[in-house]
Amino acid sequence: MTQVGEGQEASESAPQVMTFGAPTVGEILAERYELAEHINNDSAGRQVWRGVDVVLKRPVAVVLRYPGGDSAMEMLQAAVAASRVIHPSLVGVYDAIDEGERAYVVREWVDGESLREIVAEEPLDPTRTTTVAHAVAEAVAAMHATGMVHGNIHPGTVLIGDDGRVVLADARADSADTRETDIRAIGGVLYFALTGHWPHAEAGRSNLPDAVRDPAGAVAAPRQIRAGVPAYLDDLTMDLLDSRLALPAADVLAAELGRLDSATDEPYYEEAGPLRFLSGPRDTGAAVDPGGPRSEPQRATVRKIAAGVAGLLVIAVAGLVFGISALGNGGDTDDTAAPPSDVPATADSDPATGSANNGKPKNFAISANQVRIVDPSESQRNELEGADAVVDGNENTGWEPNGYKSANFGNLKPGMGILIDLGQPRTVSSVQVTLSDGGASAELRAGAADPGSSAAGDEQVLSSYKRVGDPFEAFDATKMSFTDFDPDQKYQYLLFFITEMPRTGDSQWPFKVGVQEIVVAGLS
Structure with missing residues (x-):
């Protein structure tokens, strides 16, 4: 099973950590904990091992961090605090040791799998x-x-x-x-x-x-x-x-x-x-619409x-x-699932009820002349057509760049994306992007102006626009939702930017992904 590292979510794509004097199978730490198998590295680079407590003859999980000292203080303090709480539904923490060049936490080994x-x-x-x-x-x-x-x-x-x-x-x-x-x-x-x-x-x-x-x-x-x-x-x-x-x-x-x-x-x-x-x-100090969701x-x-x-x-x-609810309640007792609607809300109605939006977010109407392709490449700018298909309300049509030999656009450029001009500064609540395939890495950025479609202009867009929220890394679904917008800030120019493409199976140009639809919602 994946025994996640201390304080971090495990990632299947987390890089291996190469450290001088890295531990080996059979090494005994603190004259007590024998390392038996390297399980994985967590997303912060800490090594997770299955080990054996040679004194008590029981399996343990060992999480090692390089270096130790001050940089490992948070991990060690969290382990010490957790060791004070004993409960059958908490993984037991047995030891926390700082050796200077490395630090490690020893905890209960659980035979099984993570919920993930x-x-x-x-x-x-x-x-x-x-x-x-x-x-x-x-x-x-x-x-x-x-x-x-x-x-x-x-x-x-x-x-x-x-x-x-x-x-x-x-x-x-x-x-x-x-x-x-x-x-x-x-x-x-x-x-x-x-x-x-x-x-x-x-x-x-x-x-x-x-x-x-x-x-x-x-x-x-x-x-x-x-x-x-x-x-x-x-x-x-x-x-x-x-x-x-x-x-x-x-x-x-x-x-x-x-x-x-x-x-x-x-x-x-x-x-x-x-x-x-x-x-x-x-x-929260804000009124709640009694008719809202x-x-x-x-x-x-x-x-x-x-x-x-x-x-x-x-x-x-x-x-x-x-x-x-009383046994005779005539409320919701139907267990038949209603599939979510893929039809975007109109500009003046609530997507769930069809009633007028009273201060609720709504989908902005975006026309073909409000979107364009961003390609910060000096030598290859032949993929600039088709942006209008990402705002036509049809997820079966979209824009797709050429295929590439590697996920990062063949090392020719940092990525490609779609710039959206909302026409005027607006309060934005969400941007939902539908892709043709899962596995892409992408981010959303916002800026103050569009310098125009050229290699220099696109490079300026990429350098001046600021990221909105966290990027998606190797996202294994096709719908990305960006919601980390400042409610006190207005946005006019948004850039959805793809940094890595998934492998689609084409032997000659194996990396490709299409943008099928972009929906921006907020307040006018």
């Missing part, structure tokens, strides 16, 4: 999803009870043992992490387990495929993506990802997931539904537990009240 690896083959069924999320929530609750924050919850740090045990590994909280980000990430774990996608904007950026979104950038619910997801699990997942709603404490969430986990075999379970978070929108929590009142349904708990903590 398991879901790569097939999303989990609702019952197993609930069990996994329950264990993660209990682990987080144990950490929060001691005043700690985990700060690194994602499908790569959720490990599922061959014996069925679910454990959370590699805490590494920094100043940006809070209890709230941990709870949101549990919502992300639920969403990923059910759909195979990770909601970047809501749960934290990752090299996993982003959540499926509508043209306005809103996350599609699991029930819209996959048939058979129960309403109670769909609601719980989306509530945890909804920034307008107050979040429960970790122990409250663990109790609710425990109730759902233990009740899966009860005949009343499907009918009764879950306890819900009914405290309404979070106090997922407005049910704002309209709901505390629902009573149906008579005869034993064992259901009503928990109230810090003003968070849970309720349950």
Whole structure:
């Protein structure tokens, strides 16, 4: 299995780290930990090994960092803090050693696979999803009870043992992490387990495929993506990802997931539904449109537990009240999934309801003369036609550059892209790009002007435009969503720029990718 490195999400493409005096199989660290097998390098370059504690005769995972000293202080401090929390759903931390030229952390070895690896083959069924999320929530609750924050919850740090045990590994909280980000990430774990996608904007950026979104950038619910997801699990997942709603404490969430986990075999379970978070929108100072998406929590009142349904708990903590739908509720009991619409919203209507947009993001109408190809190459500029096809509303048409011998455009240029002129400065909420194939690396940039289509002008665009959010690296899906826009800033010129192309199988020109459609949403 992939035993992720301390505090980092493992990446299959992470480069090998060559260090002087690197460890070898059979070497014994601290006169106790024998290295047996190099497993992988994490995305920060730390080496992950399977080892054996020769004193206690048990397998261990060893995470080595070069060098040690001050540069390894964060890793060591996180390990020391994590070692103080003992819980069956937390990976045990056994040792943390700094040798100066290197430092390493020794922790429990888990025979099994990460949630990321398991879901790569097939999303989990609702019952197993609930069990996994329950264990993660209990682990987080144990950490929060001691005043700690985990700060690194994602499908790569959720490990599922061959014996069925679910454990959370590699805490590494920094100043940006809070209890709230941990709870949101549990919502992300639920969403990923059910759909195979990770909601970047809501749960934290990752090299996993982003959540499926509508043209306005809103996350599609699991029930819209996959048939058979129960309403109670769909609601719980989306509530945890909804920034307008107050979040429960970790122990409250663990109790609710425990109730759902233990009740899966009860005949009343499907009918009764879950306890819900009914405290309404979070106090952010902004008005919440009662008619907007997922407005049910704002309209709901505390629902009573149906008579005869034993064992259901009503928990109230810090003003968070849970309720349950009455058995006779005429609400959503249809488990038939509705597929997400691929039709972009009109410029004056809501994509979900068709009603007028009252201050909500909408898709901008972009004409052919507002887009052009950017190619910062002095010698080869013969791929500048066809940009109009990326804004024609048809994902079956698009722009495609020539094929190349290597992913990085044959080392001829840093990449190619499409510049979009919105006509005037606008408040942008999302940019969704549909590609012909997965596996591309790309980024979004924004600038103040378009110097014109020429090699010099395109080089100026690339050097002066600033990146919006994080880039996508070898993204294994075809829809990229960029949502990290400053709400107080207006944007007119946007550049979607491809830096690496995937292999398509053509033996002569094997690397190629097309841009099928670009949809920009925001406020006029």
